[in-house]
Amino acid sequence: MGSMDDQDARRLIKEHFDAPQGLEATRADQERSAAIYADHAVIEFPQGRERIRGRENIIAFRSAYPARLKIEMHRTVGSGDLWVNEYTIQYDDGRPLNVAGIMEFRDGKVFRERIYITEPWEPPQWRAEWVEPME
Helix, strand or coil: CCCCCHHHHHHHHHHHHHCCCECCCCHHHHHHHHCCEEEEEEEEECCCCEEEECHHHHHHHHHCCCCEEEEEEEEEEEECCEEEEEEEEEECCCCCEEEEEEEEEECCEEEEEEEEEECCCCCCHHHHHHCCCCC
């Protein structure tokens, strides 16, 4: 069991995120997006203390999603079997939320993904002299 080739991992991650999501996604889109996952993959949302077990449940969960989703990738970093994706996700026409997703690969497929979603905030004025705005 060797580590995954970095180019292959980047290609799989790009194909995963390029597939349509949410209300616009067809079953074929969901299958294409879920091709990255091992049969017994687990997706975890630590903030909600939720776990989705198995590729079929991942597809069913995402197929039932009751909103339009817009995902904008910002960066993917990693190598071998560990990759981190940073992106924003927007539900319907809501405010874009910041996401960090950690993908762990085994035998060329994701066996665990942990997804952290957070709301942006307005920084407090007291720390303005030490910080600079990020775009």
